[in-house]
Amino acid sequence: xxxxxxxxxxxxxxxxxxxxxxxxxxxxxxxxxxxxxxxxxxxxxxxxxxxxxxxxxxxxxxxxxxxxxxxxxxxxxxxxxxxxxxxxxxxxxxxxxxxxxxxxxxxxxxxxxxxxxxxxxxxxxxxxxxxxxxxxxxxxxxxxxxxxxxxxxxxxxxxxxxxxxxxxxxxxxxxxxxxxxxxxxxxxxxxxxxxxxxxxxxxxxxxxxxxxxxxxxxxxxxxxxxxxxxxxxxxxxxxxxxxxxxxxxxxxxxxxxxxxxxxxxxxxxxxxxxxxxxxxxxxxxxxxxxxxxxxxxxxxxxxxxxxxxxxxxxxxxxxxxxxxxxxxxxxxxxxxxxxxxxxxxxxxxxxxxxxxxxxxxxxxxxxxxxxxxxxxxxxxxxxxxxxxxxxxxxxxxxxxxxxxxx
Numbered sequence: 001x002x003x004x005x006x007x008x009x010x011x012x013x014x015x016x017x018x019x020x021x022x023x024x025x026x027x028x029x030x031x032x033x034x035x036x037x038x039x040x041x042x043x044x045x046x047x048x049x050x051x052x053x054x055x056x057x058x059x060x061x062x063x064x065x066x067x068x069x070x071x072x073x074x075x076x077x078x079x080x081x082x083x084x085x086x087x088x089x090x091x092x093x094x095x096x097x098x099x100x101x102x103x104x105x106x107x108x109x110x111x112x113x114x115x116x117x118x119x120x121x122x123x124x125x126x127x128x129x130x131x132x133x134x135x136x137x138x139x140x141x142x143x144x145x146x147x148x149x150x151x152x153x154x155x156x157x158x159x160x161x162x163x164x165x166x167x168x169x170x171x172x173x174x175x176x177x178x179x180x181x182x183x184x185x186x187x188x189x190x191x192x193x194x195x196x197x198x199x200x201x202x203x204x205x206x207x208x209x210x211x212x213x214x215x216x217x218x219x220x221x222x223x224x225x226x227x228x229x230x231x232x233x234x235x236x237x238x239x240x241x242x243x244x245x246x247x248x249x250x251x252x253x254x255x256x257x258x259x260x261x262x263x264x265x266x267x268x269x270x271x272x273x274x275x276x277x278x279x280x281x282x283x284x285x286x287x288x289x290x291x292x293x294x295x296x297x298x299x300x301x302x303x304x305x306x307x308x309x310x311x312x313x314x315x316x317x318x319x320x321x322x323x324x325x326x327x328x329x330x331x332x333x334x335x336x337x338x339x340x341x342x343x344x345x346x347x348x349x350x351x352x353x354x355x356x357x358x359x360x361x362x363x364x365x366x367x368x369x370x371x372x373x374x375x376x377x378x379x380x381x382x383x384x385x386x387x388x389x390x391x392x393x394x395x396x397x398x399x400x401x402x403x404x405x406x
Contacts, residue, residue, distance in 0.1 A: 009353075047059035079095060099227045113196070282325060298404075
């Protein structure tokens, strides 16, 4: 038996008046997911346990079959693993975004950190990896120390490791505060003075850097500050193969998902052109997944695009991303997986990212499971309303065992 999980990040949403009170899933043209749903089983999964924030770290951990209450330690240790950083037991990893702050007068010329500044863009205009690498290198040279080290990642997503650092501090994801003043969202708790000092010092490092001067000349948003969040220590979790007796692979452009795959013992498959954005290589991910299924028992394919569109409030972009996922990922897998004979497909999102909020919510998410040898009879398309009529998987970390055994 071969298993494949196709995860469309942030796909779920709420009804939108402009769409005739339909959700983006309902408005999108998704014949492949609809076919799987009509001939399979649908339901909802509560991927965010009570008391947890609905981050992709928590939700994908649960989908993989791990109880977040037992194994979750934070987002950034997963991202650290993806770029080869080995954390000692007292190290604390922080996600370090390059962001764009602006004044209330809409100026990007920030002289110093203050509580009245506005979070204009959590991604610094989706800065390129090459530009970001140079900026993070300069940050590390100027404000890094023996105990505080900055590592470059992809685009706006980077890491800071604090040797012997503090973890009991409230930090807010920057994509949760788009358009808001940052004052009440600056770090609060143990070690917040050090974190705020680092954020403030980054403004001086980045303000006149030639990368930002060039971006401004090209009418692009400058990366004029860092933002620290998602802290945690290295998790202790069993390998997926030890839990389920299956060898797996992870396909994603996102460091978080790669790190989660590493801790689960999956092989990490890098796909050319996979960007973690709406311009990603959808079809390439599906083709690489089918190839991996020749060698593995299970492949987990993660597509970030709808989530990014949601954070940007881009309704048309989200609908297109869902349609591209259906056509180029789901459609390609449906055509190619038949050669394996015995197989199962699961399609779902990890959390909802409503366009109205531009951030994640803890609502249950739609899920479909297709087994060609167990034809179902679902009345409706694959969307939130149809799935609400099906089984509720709560807690969601039991969903994996159900998918593999039923």
